[in-house]
């Protein structure tokens with residue numbers, strides 16, 4: 636997606652749905668996972684694509700000093716309402732924002748893959764430069780097998796919003812289309828690149844980043860309409876990579 640398309644999609648998604656719905660227990664759980672997956676004490680955090688800022692607030696509550704970068708001004712304004720002094724919110728694009736410092740941890744939760752392969756590589760190179768020499772980044776990667784199988788699934792969300800998933804085989808991108816249920820002519824779609832563990836390993840290498848851990852996430856069983864917290868690496872919705880600078 637081009638920057639303008641991403642901005643339009645995430646603004647509209649926030650307007651239709653995100654403004655009204657929060658799951659604070661999920662963000663607390665995510666913050667606990669991050670502390671565990673980092674595996675060593677850390678203080679400064681850069682969070683990319685921070686959305687409504689919920690994770691940043693939870694991390695600040697755990698004594699971290701968090702800088703967030705988020706593209707959509709409305710999301711940054713929302714986050715600022717609840718802000719703690721330990722969170723610095725920056726509105727801008729992670730492709731060109733200037734951050735003249737380094738961080739112990741760089742996080743990109745749920746959203747890597749919004750651009751082209753070349754842009755993703757550029758972002759990984761920037762993550763390399765934002766990391767302290769002994770820092771680590773945690774990045775969520777969409778898994779291709781799950782998304783191929785999920786293509787065609789439709790659902791209705793609270794707030795009378797409908798959603799359908801798709802998969803573009805030629806570009807290896809999942810697609811996620813939203814619309815107000817009573818206004819199907821107002822459809823809008825985001826697409827995110829999916830990478831196998833091997834593909835992302837190769838891309839990280841080009842950015843001089845070494846993957847030192849893979850953490851598989853959950854998967855939805857649509858037949859039983861139940862969510863499994865942890866699936867296999869080849870069947871999860873997304874998996875998290877932990878990367879460090881190559882020595």
Ligand SMILES: C[S@@+](CC[C@H](N)C(=O)[O-])C[C@H]1O[C@@H](n2cnc3c(N)ncnc32)[C@H](O)[C@@H]1O
Pocket residue numbers: 638641642645683684685686687704705706707710727728729730743744745746749
């Ligand atoms: C799928 S949402 C995830 C939000 C949040 N991380 C979460 O897990 O709830 C992706 C976020 O990345 C932001 N984003 C997309 N492109 C961006 C860019 N170039 N620079 C900064 N943020 C961007 C979007 O506006 C959106 O808020």
